[in-house]
Amino acid sequence: MLGAIGLALLGAPLVTLPTPAYGGDPTLIAIASDPAQMRLYCFSTRCGDEEWRTAMARTSRLPDIDPAELPPLRPNVALPGQQRVGIGGVSAPASSRESRAMYSNDYRIGTRYGVQAVRDGPTQIGLSFGAGYRLAPLYDDGINRTGAVFRGELNLGQRISDRARWTQRVQVESGGGDTFVKQSLRLDVDVYPNWKLETDFAIRHDNKGGGGSDSAESSIELIRRF
Template sequence: MLGAIGLALLGAPLVTLPTPAFGGDPTLIAIASDPAQMRLYCFSTRCGDEEWRLATSGRAKGPEIDPLDLPPLRTVLLPGSQRHVGGVRAPATSRTSRAMYSNDYRIGTRYGVQALRDGPTQVGLSFGAGYRLAPLHDDGINRPGTVFRGEVSIGQRLGERARWSQRVQFESGHGDTFVKQSMRLDVDLWPYWKLETDFAIRHDSNGGGGSESAESSIELIRRF
């Protein structure tokens, strides 16, 4: 009897058990038949079912990287972002100068050279040619016409508060020669007070007869 029952069970087809009922709701039946749909949505950078998704996609899981183990970012300096550029200097100003000028007394050209300009001593000279328009309105000969002019200037700093300077100016033309020599001493007395002294000698050949004059001044100046 038992043997007959065993043979009947072995020969019968496989019977699938019915799906448990959930109140007859088709939606609940569909969810229960597919467990994957019961997983919650994940908004994190790493979901709890990451291993399941990697296994189903056939990719191997790589090693985890700790952000603290990453090397620090290297600061990149763009061109022009530096405040100071080492080894670069502004070009030096020229020691020579050329100019064309015109005023109420003369028109002409002038060329100047600064022989010494750095340090306590300064030496400069200039010369040029022009045409005098009006006589006896500035330092020069007393007749209009073509003239040649020149100047030599010397400056010397005396300590931290005093400076001495000397200028020799000359102009010649039509056989006449004019020379002016001036000397000046400036002294800083107090932060806003300055003493200025000036002495000048003028010599004019005036067609061979010649004339000389001298003048001097002492001034105490208050700067505001």
């Protein structure tokens, strides 16, 4: 019985539905004849069409790269002026040639400005000056009265050899009509390891209200460093 029904269905004519009428509009007829044009656009990052997913998978797959084949990293290059000079890992940043200070002690207060005009090489030249107020006389080198003072100092140094150095220092203090000048000469010589010979000679001139007095002193010392 079932076989007879199957044969009857296979032998039956194919039933087709009537094509709807579009009023003869050529545009509607063209769209109806090609259903692919009626497909909606897919705005998703993953469309439902398998052929799109397969194509994207093929194009997005990157080849495997061996890290050994990568080019070496470029070392950091410092700009001019950013390098730090050092020996044995110890850096030596440049120091300023100028110095400014305010000071006070039991006999004088004031300000001081200094500059190292020449400091590189065997010759050194330094200059400092400033203004202050002397609180008590005869406590250090200066005029013999209290009051406002002006002070200046000149330092000269010369290395004679690897073992000898000569220095000269000139100090000036002036105020209230008085002027004091001190000039000292010094010679330091390394005579033996840990032994040093120091010679010092100083001349003082004190001008007191038009008059003046001079004095001098010298010393020779042999010093051993421990």
